[in-house]
Amino acid sequence: MVGGGEGAFIGAAHRAAAALDGRIQLVCGNFSRAPDNNRRSGRALGLSPARIYPDWRTLIESEAALPESERMQALTITTPNQLHVPIAEAALRAGFHVFSEKPAGVSLAEVKGLKSALDASDRKYALAHTYLGYPLVQQARQMVIDGALGRIRKIYVSYRQGWLSTGLENSGNKQAGWRTDPALAGASGCMADIGTHAFSLAEFVSGQPITHLCAELRSHVEERRLDDDGAALFRTAGGASGVLIASQVCAGEENDLTLHIYGEKGGLEWRQMAPDTLVHRIPGGEVRLLRAGSDKNFLHPRALQGLRLPAGHPEGYLEAMANLYRDFAASILDGVPANYPGIETGIRGMAFIEAVVASRGNWVALADTVDSPTEVLS
Amino acid sequence: MVGGGEGAFIGAAHRAAAALDGRIQLVCGNFSRAPDNNRRSGRALGLSPARIYPDWRTLIESEAALPESERMQALTITTPNQLHVPIAEAALRAGFHVFSEKPAGVSLAEVKGLKSALDASDRKYALAHTYLGYPLVQQARQMVIDGALGRIRKIYVSYRQGWLSTGLENSGNKQAGWRTDPALAGASGCMADIGTHAFSLAEFVSGQPITHLCAELRSHVEERRLDDDGAALFRTAGGASGVLIASQVCAGEENDLTLHIYGEKGGLEWRQMAPDTLVHRIPGGEVRLLRAGSDKNFLHPRALQGLRLPAGHPEGYLEAMANLYRDFAASILDGVPANYPGIETGIRGMAFIEAVVASRGNWVALADTVDSPTEVLS
Amino acid sequence: MVGGGEGAFIGAAHRAAAALDGRIQLVCGNFSRAPDNNRRSGRALGLSPARIYPDWRTLIESEAALPESERMQALTITTPNQLHVPIAEAALRAGFHVFSEKPAGVSLAEVKGLKSALDASDRKYALAHTYLGYPLVQQARQMVIDGALGRIRKIYVSYRQGWLSTGLENSGNKQAGWRTDPALAGASGCMADIGTHAFSLAEFVSGQPITHLCAELRSHVEERRLDDDGAALFRTAGGASGVLIASQVCAGEENDLTLHIYGEKGGLEWRQMAPDTLVHRIPGGEVRLLRAGSDKNFLHPRALQGLRLPAGHPEGYLEAMANLYRDFAASILDGVPANYPGIETGIRGMAFIEAVVASRGNWVALADTVDSPTEVLS
Amino acid sequence: MVGGGEGAFIGAAHRAAAALDGRIQLVCGNFSRAPDNNRRSGRALGLSPARIYPDWRTLIESEAALPESERMQALTITTPNQLHVPIAEAALRAGFHVFSEKPAGVSLAEVKGLKSALDASDRKYALAHTYLGYPLVQQARQMVIDGALGRIRKIYVSYRQGWLSTGLENSGNKQAGWRTDPALAGASGCMADIGTHAFSLAEFVSGQPITHLCAELRSHVEERRLDDDGAALFRTAGGASGVLIASQVCAGEENDLTLHIYGEKGGLEWRQMAPDTLVHRIPGGEVRLLRAGSDKNFLHPRALQGLRLPAGHPEGYLEAMANLYRDFAASILDGVPANYPGIETGIRGMAFIEAVVASRGNWVALADTVDSPTEVLS
Incomplete structure (x- = not known):
């Protein structure tokens, strides 16, 4: 995960939603550009210090360097908008699937570029249009x-x-x-x-x-x-x-x-x-x-x-986002067709x-x- | 009342709203251009046949000809829009107050003309913007x-x-x-x-x-x-x-x-x-x-x-319209300032x-x- | 009407509900045991002073003494409970229909007595179970x-x-x-x-x-x-x-x-x-x-x-009570079977x-x- | 976890609620008395076959025999009521904390017995009164x-x-x-x-x-x-x-x-x-x-x-239950006072x-x- 340090609401929501169905585990992160916040956030989440990275480039490079069985499989991006595409493209290049916050980027041209990158790869890309998951x-x-x-x-x-x-x-x-x-x-x-x-x-x-x-x-x-x-x-x-x-x-x-x-x-x-x-x-x-x-x-x-x-037991926002994560995981792990934005x-x-x-x-x-x-x- | 014969919802609403507070009584009407509908409607409302008029001009003329203590005081207009102004102007000229359905007329120029007529008279004019009565x-x-x-x-x-x-x-x-x-x-x-x-x-x-x-x-x-x-x-x-x-x-x-x-x-x-x-x-x-x-x-x-x-006893649409009629009646009968659209x-x-x-x-x-x-x- | 003077909510509700459909008119009343309240209430309602009665017995006797075409046809009772049956019985004896507030009386035995009186007469009796009128x-x-x-x-x-x-x-x-x-x-x-x-x-x-x-x-x-x-x-x-x-x-x-x-x-x-x-x-x-x-x-x-x-134009408590009054009036005036509590x-x-x-x-x-x-x- | 195999709604709810905040991990289970259901359920949850146990006694004994760093810390009980106390008592004796479905047992005497066992131990016990977690x-x-x-x-x-x-x-x-x-x-x-x-x-x-x-x-x-x-x-x-x-x-x-x-x-x-x-x-x-x-x-x-x-992002039943699990985990892992039923x-x-x-x-x-x-x- 990139982003989602202390004080960021949406990062915590992503973590809870991803955890809900028991198929996705947080293994590493760069939670903040502020080293203190980043470190504290990572520790509070029980990550090993080695996988709390100082910036997103290091995260992608370091994880890519790990043995396949140990490294992360997909990267969640919850940064401000202007980083969505650069991080997504770097992650794709390094072989990681991407789950990105919306909007996809900061210009149509930039996002069309990302689409070209995706079309040329076999990696999955999901966009957090959570409300479509209800x-x-x-x-x-x-x-x-x-x-x-x-x-x-x-x-x-x-x-x-x-x-x-x-x-x-x-x-x-x-x-x-x-x-x-x-x-x-x-x-x-x-x-x-x-x-x-x-x-x-x-x-x-x-x-x-x-x-x-x-x-x-x-x-x-x-x-x-x-x-x-x-x-x-x-x-x-x-x-x-x-x-x-x-x-x-x-x-x-x-x-x-x-x-x-x-x-x-x-x-x-x-x-x-x-x-x-x-x-x-x-x-x-x-x-x-x-x-x-x-x-x-x-x-x-x-x-x-x-x-x-069952009916009458309210499900809410986290469950809706968890539906996106569940379908994203299923498309990666089970090979089922993509069924998410x-x-x-x-x-x-x-x-x-x-x-x-x-x-x-x-x-x-x-x-x-x-x-x-x-x-x-x- | 002009309009509001059988099959017309809004005329019946006006009658109920006007009756609610006990100060206003229906005394005459021309309810429909269709003679049968007009007659049946008037009788069902308990009017004397002499005051069920065949058209709105006759209504205004005939009522104006009655002794002051017997004639209607105000006219409700619930016809299609194109007649709102002609009837209102005729009623004003004959000395009657007017309670008109909205819109006030069919053009801004026409309604400005009506305003001039009103400014030149001492009669009251209310417009049935019922929702403002809630x-x-x-x-x-x-x-x-x-x-x-x-x-x-x-x-x-x-x-x-x-x-x-x-x-x-x-x-x-x-x-x-x-x-x-x-x-x-x-x-x-x-x-x-x-x-x-x-x-x-x-x-x-x-x-x-x-x-x-x-x-x-x-x-x-x-x-x-x-x-x-x-x-x-x-x-x-x-x-x-x-x-x-x-x-x-x-x-x-x-x-x-x-x-x-x-x-x-x-x-x-x-x-x-x-x-x-x-x-x-x-x-x-x-x-x-x-x-x-x-x-x-x-x-x-x-x-x-x-x-x-008291609270918890629902009041609705008729009561809202009755508020306009009550204030209209108060401005005519008690001389209080107009407090209605x-x-x-x-x-x-x-x-x-x-x-x-x-x-x-x-x-x-x-x-x-x-x-x-x-x-x-x- | 007996009861319903200044400060009494339910009497005013009865008057509005009875008036709503235009078939019932208030012609006389004894609104309060307090002479001042009684007089003020009656006048505010536009009654002739002669028909603002000092007590309910006088009301019933005096109205019964009027020519049939002038006297009231039915009496609404909105007093405290202990008077419901005595007034109802007196009204029935004098030939008036009765619309009573609930409960019908203060004991089952008393109300059974009222039923016997009703069974022996041809007068109508309605009970203000307003909520059943919704x-x-x-x-x-x-x-x-x-x-x-x-x-x-x-x-x-x-x-x-x-x-x-x-x-x-x-x-x-x-x-x-x-x-x-x-x-x-x-x-x-x-x-x-x-x-x-x-x-x-x-x-x-x-x-x-x-x-x-x-x-x-x-x-x-x-x-x-x-x-x-x-x-x-x-x-x-x-x-x-x-x-x-x-x-x-x-x-x-x-x-x-x-x-x-x-x-x-x-x-x-x-x-x-x-x-x-x-x-x-x-x-x-x-x-x-x-x-x-x-x-x-x-x-x-x-x-x-x-x-x-039509749907979406809220009707409420007064309209529900008016339904009882309308059916009560229809049973009296049109001879249709009683269709009210x-x-x-x-x-x-x-x-x-x-x-x-x-x-x-x-x-x-x-x-x-x-x-x-x-x-x-x- | 004991109970919660295929077709059981509440077991899945417990798993999702426990996972939501990322501090609790499912490590073993006996999900059904039916061996097939048990096995399928365990596998679907990604457990290692060795820790999908054939019955609850084996589960408790086997987990107790594992090195402390590997064995489960707490046991969730989602069986029918008559097993709640027997399993809870066995789990406590073996040194495990207990999170039990309600009711606590099938008789007051039995549950008082469980209380004595708890009073004599230093283990934690939570009861799934989920609605108190809202x-x-x-x-x-x-x-x-x-x-x-x-x-x-x-x-x-x-x-x-x-x-x-x-x-x-x-x-x-x-x-x-x-x-x-x-x-x-x-x-x-x-x-x-x-x-x-x-x-x-x-x-x-x-x-x-x-x-x-x-x-x-x-x-x-x-x-x-x-x-x-x-x-x-x-x-x-x-x-x-x-x-x-x-x-x-x-x-x-x-x-x-x-x-x-x-x-x-x-x-x-x-x-x-x-x-x-x-x-x-x-x-x-x-x-x-x-x-x-x-x-x-x-x-x-x-x-x-x-x-x-934040306000306006609905949280529901799973989040309420997760609150109980989070507080339960905090009392075990952080030593904070018990703050759950x-x-x-x-x-x-x-x-x-x-x-x-x-x-x-x-x-x-x-x-x-x-x-x-x-x-x-x-």
């Missing part, structure tokens, strides 16, 4: 594929947080610090950080690439250098239209990612903060709640596969970021990238 | 005025219905029929019908006029002649920005009007379908639910005034409709109308 | 009748309020005053006031008389003379069992009346504070939300009949109160009263 | 301790499941099989399985031992040999009273464990199926939602300690089971066991 998100996608909603007309996705309502980056908060620094985060703050989650959720469930958008980004806190808020009208390849909202200045909101999708025959609603219920509305007045843990009469196998517990999703996300930044209130087309919005097609 | 909408507005949220940054308002997902207008549904007919509804379908509710709710609670918007309207059902769906990015005079969504093709949705508003210090959420709770989010993680019926420690007098029952709100709504229709995906400015989004300022 | 309560009952749940096994009903958590009766609160005074309320406080609502809801929806119960009542506030809290285990004639909870010292609760009922094939849940949703759980994991306003594919005609508005429901309630007071922690049988728990059978 | 359950307890509710008056706890609505035990379902078999489960089915959870939650949050109860148990499915349903009225040592409901025949219910607790100054509500919200009701009408992940201004350190993620909670649970089975509709006293309902006092 079983009922899979269920929603399958219901759309199976035509339960008919032709899709409307997609509304919003992701509201409040934690950047004040200038946290000026008071030493590391997570706020790098996310608002163009040198570390890239051309976008909020849209890269959470807008990409909303975007990939919309494309994943609808099965329709977003082709055009008209967006306005804002920065509400004085001297903040990147967007902390924005919204976009959009159109899809399949003739649907919708609205995407992403904001980190919705004071008081926690982590409210919500999707509504409507077709000719009904609608679905999913809320990340109550992830074990998928609302299915059917014209006429009936509302069905599809529940995580329901039996096979109600849920698609793809959804059931991501559930560990990968480089195509990463490319789509970069196309989104570049379009949303370029729009400035005008309609723009997303770069033409791939036919399908994501490769998780089971 | 006590917790009043509470939200007062909290914004009192600074509970700090400076407002974001306003999201969405109004989702599903009842026009199919071509109801082609199968004899009267309500769908006139709402999708430009000759009766005006230049907009969905935006005039429900978009104006979302718009006035946003302006009323935020206290900020919307100055610019960028909208896309759609018509999803074949051969439908007016928009049944749309969304807009917008900016306000106070520097806030937001998103307005209105759609009648969200299949399976009932009547989901929802407002989120955020300032520097917190956020409010109100949902019309659960109108007795106002969610107040405060950064740090506390969420307060302000409940209808709460005692005076928690609610503003303006909100308490609109409540008839009126012609200014109507003008704002027309400015909205014209802008949203004109936008076609571009940023446009709303016509400059009034300083304050609504006159209900208590 | 459309989705009717829906729940019909689903049980139709076998949607199979044989009923479990019934849980709880009614939690918090308003008597302190000694309100010692600080001049009238409503708390009479409800905690055995001379005015009868042998029970909480159980007579709200326990009877829970009891009648359980019997009405399940269609099964409760035959035995084991209850503990408590009085939590110092010097309070009647129960303010209690719970009972119970068994029904149909072999089901359950739990009834009623408390007025659940500090912070508003008016939380909730029913869960389960049979072999599924369960239903209804909450008065969100009355427009009926939750239908079906084994396997599907949950259906039946919504007020849904179309006829989903709701029973008996439920649809109680709805005035009446004297049988009143007798069942008295049997419940007497059993729950007598139990003191032991199993007791309810008095054998009627075969059916209530006469509202549509 | 952060907001800890918060609720701390708020009661801190007097936020004032003196406690009412405790309502209900645990509703539906999965035993039919005779699953007759169709080869293992989990239903042993839970309804007195030889394996002990004297109670539903009350031992889930009633104990409801009971321990009530005592843990209120801080008050339940002293008396009056219960009725039922068995609804033909030929079922143990209770599948029941309810009890109860009183506590501190003068509160309440109701406990536990049923496994609430058809359609998933795993609905809900607690309401009220004191003189307010009430708390917690629902396991939405575990990240604690509702705090304050008389007058304000409702506060305390949210998991809230910052330290709102949550007690004891609650914060059990949270891994242990033998005292087990003894209380047994006293509850024996009382509830003995009651048969009469008031009975719980055996006098310990002063405090549980030892988790932090």
